[in-house]
Amino acid sequence: MSERTLIISPAPTANGDLHLGHLAGPFLAADVHARYLRATGRDVLLATGFQDTSTYVVTTAHRLGLEPAALVARSAEQIESTLAAAGIEVDGYTGDEDRFVKTVLGFVERLHAAGKLELRAVKFPYSPATGQYLVDGFVRGGCPLCLAEGCAGLCESCGHPIAAGDLIDPKSTLDPDDPLELREAQVLVLPMERYREGIRAHFAEHGKAMRPHMAQAIREMLSRPLPDYPVTYPISWGIPAPFPEVAGQTINPNAEPAAWSIYCAALSAERRGLPSAVDDELWLADAGTKVVYFLGFDNTYPFAVAAVAMLLATDGRYLLPEEFITNEFYELDNSKFSTSRGHVVWGRDLVERVPRDLVRFHLAATSPENQRTDFSHAALARVTSSRLVEPWNEVAARVDGFTGRGPLPVSERSRAAAARIVERFAACYELDCFSLTRATEVLTDQLARLARWSVRPGEEGDFCHEVEVVLRCAAPILIDLAAEALPDTRIPTGAGATTVTPATLPRLTGWAG
Known part of the structure; x- marks a missing residue:
């Protein structure tokens, strides 16, 4: 069974x-x-x-x-x-x-x-x-x-x-x-x-x-x-x-x-x-x-x-x-939080004002896993802008430049890198060391790496491939971005893709507070 x-x-x-x-x-x-x-x-x-x-x-x-x-x-x-x-x-x-x-x-x-x-x-x-x-x-x-x-x-x-x-x-x-x-x-x-x-x-x-x-x-x-x-x-x-x-x-x-x-x-x-x-x-x-x-x-x-x-x-x-x-x-x-003192931010009110993926990302990044953590509107605006919205939109714009050129080959090096990306996210999502905070740290690190990547001729497929793998691994948190960008949200296993066809990626809308 x-x-x-x-x-x-x-x-x-x-x-x-x-x-x-x-x-x-x-x-x-x-x-x-x-x-x-x-x-x-x-x-x-x-x-x-x-x-x-x-x-x-x-x-x-x-x-x-x-x-x-x-x-x-x-x-x-x-x-x-x-x-x-x-x-x-x-x-x-x-x-x-x-x-x-x-x-x-x-x-x-x-x-x-x-x-x-x-x-x-x-x-x-x-x-x-x-x-x-x-x-x-x-x-x-x-x-x-x-x-x-x-x-x-x-x-x-x-x-x-x-x-x-x-x-x-x-x-x-x-x-x-x-x-x-x-x-x-x-x-x-x-x-x-x-x-x-x-x-x-x-x-x-x-x-x-x-x-x-x-x-x-x-x-x-x-x-x-x-x-x-x-x-x-x-x-x-x-x-x-x-x-x-x-x-x-x-x-x-x-x-x-x-x-x-x-x-x-x-x-x-x-x-x-x-x-x-x-x-x-x-x-x-x-x-x-x-x-x-x-x-x-x-x-x-x-x-x-x-x-x-x-x-x-x-x-x-x-x-x-x-x-x-x-x-x-x-x-x-x-x-x-205290409802009786009016010291409260209602979940539905915040989601109505702020893009839902930003809310989920920030709550995950500040998750009170082992000690009390704190929410503020200013931190929400600052953290989501610098760690998520800006790097993602930069990466997405670069992928857009490769659309119409597929299918592009994916190297063995990139498939190995994708496997390591999956492993790092899995280490945060599996129960033995479950941590939303670390999952957002892995996502932040990967977006920063991709944003720094100076794509040389022949690396276009590798870049687009790793962007897709990162988004698939982030999909349990960034549900709306993943739903719009991906045909499904399955996380890859095994040897991985040998080719990739770049497609236009949606952008994230920031929130200024």
Whole structure:
């Protein structure tokens, strides 16, 4: 059975549109990797969607004076439209449809029926004034591990899970002046410690593409007993839990990733017209699927630890994800993107004003792969002009001078050079050392080399050949230029072409800021 790669980027919360921080993080990287795999003849599915079960939907709606359902409907359309505007080609885009809910409930019901979930008393902040337990986005305080300020559930700083009852000085996000107390509630949990050695063994074999921050977090988490993971919450927002012992509770949204990922695969295959679009077929242990996640660092625990534990709890029914490519925060003028403070650049707005290839190139060049990086309009204009637009247009003009003279011979030297070009780009696109930043560096270096090339008589075919190879290798990033200039975007393999027929090449339009 041939391997199919399933690429997943975690669904953003349906509490607003996508800003550049989202695009520069997991989405552009996932799209580029998927396009590269297709260009090299491999079978791939790319999936994401939106999540409406997060408590952040409720808190954002409260701040905006909207009903949560209205916010979800608006955000779902915005997210899908912005992905398309940025050229992120998604095979499966999931939402809050009944089929998704059925998949989540079916997954947790199987675990429950097999005795994998246990009823435990867990402490939560509680508001006597409202009679509500506070979890995740409803409550914030200090992380008990790294002391950073944030909401319950997951720490954006250290990546560890934060039990709501363990927050330092917890405050309600809806009413910070509301006096809180700790109160126990009986919830269903997955006893994570049972699966710690299984998770450790899995990452010892896989996860070679993990970046340092994620590797550090995983090592820290697995160095000590793993806390029980709540599968149900004593709140009303979310998917209702079907278990009588926790009547009135909902499924923890951070316990959804394994089931959501299974649904992603089925939906993606179905929309591609593939025969494997049946329930959980692509996730079965013998399915031959390679699962890869592109995700923000703060999603490490729910997708790489809790979800892997839940998959292990199925006793071999399902395969496990093999690779996780994380990113750090992408900042705006050296400060974190903030919708509430109006400190934000919306992805769709920028693509409407700036040629899409320039946006994709700059986001790739400044990708927050291992540390926080920064966006500014001035840098976008300067970097794209000097590193992309000017050298490409110079190279394209020189190719134009050779049109009408083909087919021209391509030397063995040039075919060998083309193979090295392909190798350099492949070293950036393959997962073991995946890096958008280095891919743009390779592209910049190659364009500069071509722009410096003083073409002597007899080298015209070599020059045009190497220009085409560079563009094919850059096509996963420069999607519009490649679509206009090339009959297809396949990346060459083997001995390469022996002749080339020069054709007029399109120019890139710069942006002055």
